[in-house]
Amino acid sequence: MESMIRDIALAPSGKQKISWVKEHMPLLNILNEKYSKNQIFNGLNMVVTIHLEAKTAYLAQVLKNAGANVVVTGSNPLSTQDDVAAALADSGVTVFATHNCTDKEYDMYISKALDVEPDLIIDDGGDLVNMLHGERKNLVAKLIGGSEETTTGVHRLKALSNNGKLAFPMIAVNDAYCKYLFDNRxxxxxxxxxxxxxxxxxxxxxxxxxxxxxxxxxxxxxxxxxxxxxxxxxxxxxxxxxxxxxxxxxxxxxxxxxxxxxxxxxxxxxxxxxxxxxxxxxxxxxxxxxxxxxxxxxxxxxxxxxxxxxxxxxxxxxxxxxxxxxxxxxxxxxxxxLVNLACGDGHPVEVMDLSFAMQFLAMKYLWEHKNELENKLYVLPEELNTEIAALKLQAMGVGIDKLTQEQETYLHQA
Missing domain, CATH: 3.40.50.720 (NAD(P)-binding Rossmann-like Domain)
Structure with a gap:
């Protein structure tokens, strides 16, 4: 698939932005080092519809390095940064996104991305999921599942799930404790x-x-x-x-x-x-x-x-x-x-390091449990929240206490 972006000549500026965020995203760096070796997503097609700026571009690269064939499109016409889209396309990720695209172009980009026939998806706001329940529902049979990044998208998923219309498993990453406590606040x-x-x-x-x-x-x-x-x-x-x-x-x-x-x-x-x-x-x-x-x-x-x-x-x-x-x-x-993306660069890098580590682990969880999940909305398992928080503290050089065996016994006694 050939990317549809503004101008590949913009790539050097985008590469500088991605290089900067990589220096401040220790969790994604840990995941990148670990899973680029074992290629956990080898052979899987992933569609990522998300605000296309440097931090999300690095997430896409980490997914690609873990073996996935990644196709990215923007989740908001004004949040796409054309230089980052060009840098991402130049790194081997297929991109369908341009800044300030029309509504028609926006829908076309999502549809083009879905031509890859994804096994896994990451959505931000629900437009990707909405298309999979509408004009591209023929792709649902192959789809293992996906994850949702933001509150609005989760609202839409809850409506589908409550009405028994959700056609594949979805993980509400937005509702994970680490996500809403840090990312949202x-x-x-x-x-x-x-x-x-x-x-x-x-x-x-x-x-x-x-x-x-x-x-x-x-x-x-x-x-x-x-x-x-x-x-x-x-x-x-x-x-x-x-x-x-x-x-x-x-x-x-x-x-x-x-x-x-x-x-x-x-x-x-x-x-x-x-x-x-x-x-x-x-x-x-x-x-x-x-x-x-x-x-x-x-x-x-x-x-x-x-x-x-x-x-x-x-x-x-x-x-x-x-x-x-x-x-x-x-x-x-x-x-x-969205004022933070239409008029800025989005959330701080260190915050999105937490959120995107959760997105990566959500993809891993869906893949590893593909035969066990029903067509409903899930929350990221609590042990993954704890794992991410512990890794983040470690990366920041912060230590915390651990319960002694006696304390464990005390807290769990009848």
Whole structure:
């Protein structure tokens, strides 16, 4: 299969990026060294649909080095970095991805990747799985299973599984303790603000930040905003998460009220229409909107366009300004797509080292247990979580205590 990328001449820049992340991903380096020798995935076809930047490119290379025939496509039009795609293609991995592709091209790339007839898949957001349950369901018979990286994709998988429609085993890597505790909280928390600050070059200190959603990602975004000196308001639909946000020191109120105060807005709910025309109507002049959820549906851009009195325009790279009838201006970052990737490089390297080690081990688990798994949604086994955490601590030079035999006996006595 021949790759479809922007320009192979961009490869040197992408190789530099991949080389940098390799130096800071000790878990993937350990897996690469071990499994490149025994070729655990020898002869298997893998399709990886994920945000295509340096860290994910290295994961694809590690899977390839372990013997797999890897085909990669992007999971978001704005998160693909063309130089990284070129470097990956130049390293022998087939790539179908270009930055800012159209929706038609995006679907075509996924379909082209599936032409390899995969044995295993890694998905991020559920678009790959969705196509396998639709127009490419003829490939399901050969498919062993797959894993899902993000909360939105897991929601879609749970719906399929609960309705008895999931056609193959899937592992919700996103729901693994090591994943949501570190990736969702610390990864999203840092990378979202990296993207916002890089794009706007504005101070966060002293501003009011409205965080929509107080799940693990929302906790991270709110915590980092507080650390940057912001006054943080949280909006929620869950009373338990609402009271948790209050006890964490944040103001909690409905979005209709919070919209009046926000300088920055960050949506991170996984749901649609979190910010709509009723909220735009009361926002401050100069309000900045961003989304840290997987799909560009949390901020209703159609409503925003309907309220404008002149065509929106790009006032600065990745900032689109909408002018209201009273002259107020509302600014949207990254077209309402994932701000940490549309406007930045995604999660910190060390965080994704944990997540991608889990993805690798999920592929290994599916392959080794291929005759035992049912067509349902699984969580990564707890012993693999523990193994990854222990390896990460070891790589960081951090030691922890171990229970003595007497302590083990004490804790397990009747």
């Amino acid at each position: 610390y990864g999203t928390g840092q990378s979202s603000w990296d993207g916002i600050m890089r794009t706007t070059n504005l101070s966060v200190a002293g501003k009011t930040v409205v965080v929509a959603g107080y799940g693990w990602c929302g906790k991270g975004v709110a915590m980092r905003a507080k650390g940057l000196g912001a006054n943080v308001i949280v909006t929620e639909i869950d009373p338990i998460k609402g009271i948790e946000a209050v006890f964490d020191g944040f103001r909690v109120m409905p979005m209709q009220e919070a919209a009046k105060y926000g300088d920055f807005f960050v949506t991170v709910t996984g749901c649609k229409d979190v910010i709509t025309k009723e909220h735009f109507a009361v926002m401050k002049d100069g309000a900045i909107l961003s989304n840290a959820g997987h799909f560009d549906v949390e901020i209703n851009i159609k409503h925003l366009e309907e309220l404008t009195v002149e065509p929106s325009y790009e006032v600065r790279k990745n900032i689109r300004t909408f002018t209201m009838s009273n002259g107020r201006k509302i600014n949207l970052l990254g077209e309402g797509r």
